[in-house]
Amino acid sequence: MMTSAEKAGTNGQTAMQTPPVVSAHDWEAARQQLLVKEKAHTRARDALAAERRRMPWMEVSKTYAFEGPGGKVSLADLFQGRRQLIVYRAFFEPGVFGWPDHACRGCSMVADQVAHVSHLNARDTTLVFASRAPQSDIVRLKQRMGWTMPWVTVTDSFDADFGVDEWHGTNVFYRDGNRIFRTYFVKSRGDEQMGGTWNYLDITPLGRQEVWEDSPPGYPQTPTYKWWNWHDSYTDGAAPDKKWVEISDAGEKAFREEAAGERQ
Template sequence: MTTSAENGRKGGQPAMHTPPVVSPQAWEAAREQLLVKEKAMTRARDALAAERRRMPWMAVEKTYAFEGPAGKVSLLDLFDGRHQLIVYRAFFEPGVFGWPDHACRGCSMVADQVAHLAHLNARDTTLVFVSRAPQADIARLKARMGWEMPWFTITDSFDADFGVDEWHGHNVFYRDGDRVFRTYFIDNRGDEQMGGTWNYLDITPLGRQEVWEDSPEGYPQTPTYKWWNWHDSYVADAVPDKKWVEVSDAGEAAFRDKDASTKP
């Protein structure tokens, strides 16, 4: 059986060689066959995140300064009191295509995909963007594009020191008191996966902080799903809602019954 795509498309474009059209039963069989590989990839991704949490840390010895909406701030200030910090270097400055109306198209796509930050904050994690544009321009851009993430101005060698002076990238840091450590870095196509809460947490040293994760001994972990909340309802040290505990327990059990080898 052929599809309309195989018969050619309007505008003289070449015909698409589409997959065969099959019965519902054959389609389900094909899906189950592919699902085996997809589950293997999920488990491999979990294992990679576990290895990432065991990477050595690098102490940040230099002092860095940024400009924010309220004035000068340090790298330590960017944590906003939390232990984990993800810094995305976005290109918005003179000389970048789009200036002064827009940031780099690729960096703008990354910005458009950022999930609600309340969920990251609930896991002791802060996400910020940094660029070399002045704060007045950053504020104007954020208002135009509807972006709400904290966005600071680089004023020194931070970008050169952390591999983002010529290309975008995410640097991850951990704060232990007043000491700051670089724990991870990802750029190029690695940035494509960023934006969702889970992918952000998976590149942090503490991970998602749920009990199913393979993390070093003593790392903070809470029962699976139980910390989830509406983004306007997170409260520090709140006890998980009883009804949500029942619902999430039932959902987790259903998935485990279906495939005991599948993690949340």
């Protein structure tokens, strides 16, 4: 039986060169072969994140001001009391395609992909979007599109100083008392995978903060899985739920056994 792509070729259309159709046994063999490379890719990604956590920091000595829903705020205020801050420069302002009804289509796709920020907050991390549109327009856009992440208005040279005045980009900052440091920056295609909790945490200086990670000595780390929670159930300083600890312990044990079998 021909596939739909093969039938297209018989009708004078350019046929899609699809892969061969094989038995379940051969399909599983092909999947296992690819899985070796996929796991190598995962390990390489983890190693890259570990290297990223060891990048040098640049102190931010200049004062920056933004407009938020409640008025003027500083860069330090954007942390909302947390140690880590991720700022995505989204293009929503006069001159941008879509204005005033929409933000840039690419930036809007990024916004649509953002996971619930409570998971980032639980790892001492705040995510903020920043544009040059007035707050009244930002509030209206967020309501229309169903976006809930904090979104401020850039009022000075912040975007130019951090490489995002003519293109989108994501900057990461760390706060140590009254001192603020720029720790990472990603733009262009590097931005396209952003939105997930893990992708965001992997570009922060503290990472996912789980014990399996290769982080410098003294970095905060907690048992894997134990801090995970429903997004409406996080409580600062609360101990992990006992039932979830049991479930995650069982899952972790199964993963370790699987990994041990692969090494044999």
